[in-house]
Amino acid sequence: IITLRNIKRVFSMGQIEVNALARIDLDIQHGEFVAVMGASGSGKSTLMNILGCLDRATSGDYYLEGVHVNDLNKRDLARVRNKKIGFVFQGFNLLPRTSALENVLLPLLYNRDLRSRDLKPKAMKALDAVALTDRIHHEPSQLSGGQQQRVAIARALVNEPSLILADEPTGNLDSRTSIEVMSVLQSLNNRGITIVLVTHEPDISLYANRIIELKDGRIIRDVLARQP
Amino acid sequence: IITLRNIKRVFSMGQIEVNALARIDLDIQHGEFVAVMGASGSGKSTLMNILGCLDRATSGDYYLEGVHVNDLNKRDLARVRNKKIGFVFQGFNLLPRTSALENVLLPLLYNRDLRSRDLKPKAMKALDAVALTDRIHHEPSQLSGGQQQRVAIARALVNEPSLILADEPTGNLDSRTSIEVMSVLQSLNNRGITIVLVTHEPDISLYANRIIELKDGRIIRDVLARQP
Numbered sequence: 132i133i134t135l136r137n138i139k140r141v142f143s144m145g146q147i148e149v150n151a152l153a154r155i156d157l158d159i160q161h162g163e164f165v166a167v168m169g170a171s172g173s174g175k176s177t178l179m180n181i182l183g184c185l186d187r188a189t190s191g192d193y194y195l196e197g198v199h200v201n202d203l204n205k206r207d208l209a210r211v212r213n214k215k216i217g218f219v220f221q222g223f224n225l226l227p228r229t230s231a232l233e234n235v236l237l238p239l240l241y242n243r244d245l246r247s248r249d250l251k252p253k254a255m256k257a258l259d260a261v262a263l264t265d266r267i268h269h270e271p272s273q274l275s276g277g278q279q280q281r282v283a284i285a286r287a288l289v290n291e292p293s294l295i296l297a298d299e300p301t302g303n304l305d306s307r308t309s310i311e312v313m314s315v316l317q318s319l320n321n322r323g324i325t326i327v328l329v330t331h332e333p334d335i336s337l338y339a340n341r342i343i344e345l346k347d348g349r350i351i352r353d354v355l356a357r358q359p
Numbered sequence: 360i361i362t363l364r365n366i367k368r369v370f371s372m373g374q375i376e377v378n379a380l381a382r383i384d385l386d387i388q389h390g391e392f393v394a395v396m397g398a399s400g401s402g403k404s405t406l407m408n409i410l411g412c413l414d415r416a417t418s419g420d421y422y423l424e425g426v427h428v429n430d431l432n433k434r435d436l437a438r439v440r441n442k443k444i445g446f447v448f449q450g451f452n453l454l455p456r457t458s459a460l461e462n463v464l465l466p467l468l469y470n471r472d473l474r475s476r477d478l479k480p481k482a483m484k485a486l487d488a489v490a491l492t493d494r495i496h497h498e499p500s501q502l503s504g505g506q507q508q509r510v511a512i513a514r515a516l517v518n519e520p521s522l523i524l525a526d527e528p529t530g531n532l533d534s535r536t537s538i539e540v541m542s543v544l545q546s547l548n549n550r551g552i553t554i555v556l557v558t559h560e561p562d563i564s565l566y567a568n569r570i571i572e573l574k575d576g577r578i579i580r581d582v583l584a585r586q587p
């Protein structure tokens with residue numbers, strides 16, 4: 132589903148260049164559950180932003196389900212993103228003056244295969260999966276950190292995308308809520324959805340069947356955790 | 360240093376009332392290192408915001424170093440906050456178009472005991488303690504999640520406050536960086552600084568000498584972890 136070849140991402144700040152990704156070669160098959168680990172600043176979120184079509188590599192090739200993403204214009208990139216990818220951001224990125232329910236409904240509004248009466252039930256189902264049905268009218272500033280994180284997760288799942296990219300999805304969750312969220316991701320993976328998850332917690336990486344470690348913008352380790 | 364008596368915090372949203380804190384009675388002595396744990400939404404950040412003088416309780420009394428905080432007006436509250444308390448926010452709350460260095464310098468500008476030539480060395484010392492001296496001119500949007508978190512930590516430490524309140528300070532940090540941050544907090548505690556830290560990670564709570572657990576806005580457990 133994902134092929135990265137010789138991907139490089141440089142951030143230019145005047146005279147300084149930050150090599151956020153020095154060189155990434157990576158293949159991920161449909162249905163894999165991949166954990167991405169590595170030190171703070173090693174390039175994990177930068178990698179996720181490129182996979183999620185939110186950022187472009189400085190050089191190198193990215194193929195998503197066979198499509199050469201580099202060639203896509205901004206509008207096609209947005210369409211691929213909305214249709215195929217669910218993204219849980221490290222900083223949640225919820226719409227501020229918008230309720231939890233409306234935040235989760237948003238991706239559904241772009242989905243032409245749905246009738247308008249399907250929208251709310253689908254959103255409620257996603258919120259129920261992350262145990263947040265009693266806060267649906269709260270805006271992000273009226274939610275706890277972990278509740279905001281769960282809204283971000285529900286929003287990523289609601290369109291049943293073929294690829295879920297989750298950047299530290301349990302960073303603000305207690306162990307019990309983390310287990311609930313990870314079993315939701317596990318059951319989606321069992322139905323064939325590909326998951327790439329950034330985490331710094333070893334307990335969370337155990338849910339994956341493959342672990343990739345980044346250091347200074349390169350992959351230094353790529354191991355199968357257990358038989359898929 | 361901290362006394363909370365019969366603290367209650369209700370959020371009103373039209374007809375609905377959320378009892379974020381139902382009843383909190385709590386005494387914390389100078390020099391303690393307290394970990395606050397509990398499920399997502401149990402009231403931890405609400406408690407921290409009241410301790411940090413960023414929010415007022417709906418009812419009940421808060422004494423900070425003997426001062427009845429309830430009686431303070433807005434300006435005195437701000438002065439207490441800047442002088443006595445260092446706060447690491449769950450969402451970091453860095454100033455957006457402001458470099459890491461400037462974010463860390465900000466609390467020092469309020470400190471009348473410092474000469475202007477002391478400011479930058481102090482800020483650099485705090486940034487060095489969190490291993491971030493190579494990113495001092497980056498703005499938050501140019502920093503990784505864990506780097507932003509470390510700027511927030513450095514900013515909380517830089518004025519050497521008598522009380523540090525840290526809400527999930529390692530939520531976005533890999534294990535090695537977490538250990539570095541926790542040993543900084545531990546050495547501050549060894550010098551007599553009181554630390555109250557919210558965490559959902561048991562490994563992090565082991566650095567504390569007292570663990571408090573919240574559930575539905577109440578303290579359900581309060582244990583000494585080891586001899587102080």
Ligand SMILES: Nc1ncnc2c1ncn2[C@@H]1O[C@H](COP(=O)(O)OP(=O)(O)OP(=O)(O)O)[C@@H](O)[C@H]1O
Nearest residue numbers: 273275276277278370379399400401402403404405
């Ligand atoms: N401004 C607000 N208006 C209404 N409800 C609020 C507001 N802020 C917080 N709440 C509610 O109060 C409860 C406690 O929130 P708090 O942020 O203290 O939880 P927490 O223990 O820090 O959770 P987490 O571990 O997820 O960060 C939550 O159920 C939340 O929805």
Ligand SMILES: Nc1ncnc2c1ncn2[C@@H]1O[C@H](COP(=O)(O)OP(=O)(O)OP(=O)(O)O)[C@@H](O)[C@H]1O
Nearest residue numbers: 142151171172173174175176177501503504505506
């Ligand atoms: N817009 C930007 N401009 C300049 N440098 C950047 C920018 N965004 C990220 N960086 C730098 O690129 C490097 C990689 O950042 P990235 O966010 O991918 O790290 P990460 O592995 O996700 O870290 P964390 O675990 O802390 O979230 C960091 O050193 C960061 O300072």
Ligand SMILES: [Mg+2]
Nearest residue numbers: 176221503504
């Ligand atoms: Mg990151």
Ligand SMILES: [Mg+2]
Nearest residue numbers: 275276404449
């Ligand atoms: Mg919180």
